[in-house]
Amino acid sequence: MKFCSNCGNAVEQRIPEGDDRPRYVCAHCSTIHYQNPRIVVGCLVTHGERVLMCRRAIEPRHGFWTLPAGFMENGESTQQGALRETWEEARARVANESFYRMFDLPHINQVYMFYRGELVDGDYGAGPESLESALFTEAEIPWHDIAFPVMTETLREYFDDRRSGHYPVRATGLPAHWREWWQRQPRS
């Protein structure tokens, strides 16, 4: 951020009065420009023993497999956003969805919110951001070609939960072993 979105003059970084951290502040109109984490919403969509995945047609991680997910928009709920992204990326409709997994990703200022639901009518396809979509059993999943750690973790947990027949809502960061992986990746 270099300029004030309210008046167009240059911003400076300083700690506003009563605050405890640097913000972008306009020296001309005094507007404080807060920057906050963004929410990524997505779906783990099941069809019998299989899970729906998409192969990314965009960077970062072009060509790698993902669960349908993307940035939450203003004016929608997390659930609406998760279903919208599932339609946009995998041309799939979802039934019986419920909140399933929250991931904190403070190193990239993101919070992931995954819903879990069932594919409607077995129909799916590929939206403009996907090369293809596919239904995979646990054994069929391309585990070494998954785009992001949150997807791998969510899938692992899901297949464990299915074996136990119990699907608790979880809310944590990523396991520590992924931190090294992140440091090798370009920022998304």
Add this chain to the structure above:
Amino acid sequence: MKFCSNCGNAVEQRIPEGDDRPRYVCAHCSTIHYQNPRIVVGCLVTHGERVLMCRRAIEPRHGFWTLPAGFMENGESTQQGALRETWEEARARVANESFYRMFDLPHINQVYMFYRGELVDGDYGAGPESLESALFTEAEIPWHDIAFPVMTETLREYFDDRRSGHYPVRATGLPAHWREWWQRQPRS
């Protein structure tokens, strides 16, 4: 938003190529300025039969009672943010915290994330954004002077959960009866 934060020229509202909704776009440098929901993080802090609440020293809802909560910052997890806000507003430390309640508030582009935990050492106070803090039993809570519906709902659910001895993670919007209440309120 009137000006581009990247180059300082005027922005216009239009639907970018490949997108499906209007964004602020810079006609000069082509930067697209996305606007996304913000996360509010907070804590329901218990001490025996009582819950910790703060009376707001700031607008909106000056003088009304709230659970400690505020906007999540970049670089922190939801849990770190919830504990930070609890310290800032109620000068309280929390132990054994776990994720408890997510609320979708699409009408104000916010998502609330509440943790539930125990007050450490019975110590609390009032930070600069609070007039005072207090521990209340269910009967003592000033139910008619609570600042925001998400606080009322979270407290009601908590006391129900305590009676049942079961604390499921919930994720929904507000009950419909609050919509009318919101329409009467100034935007926060």
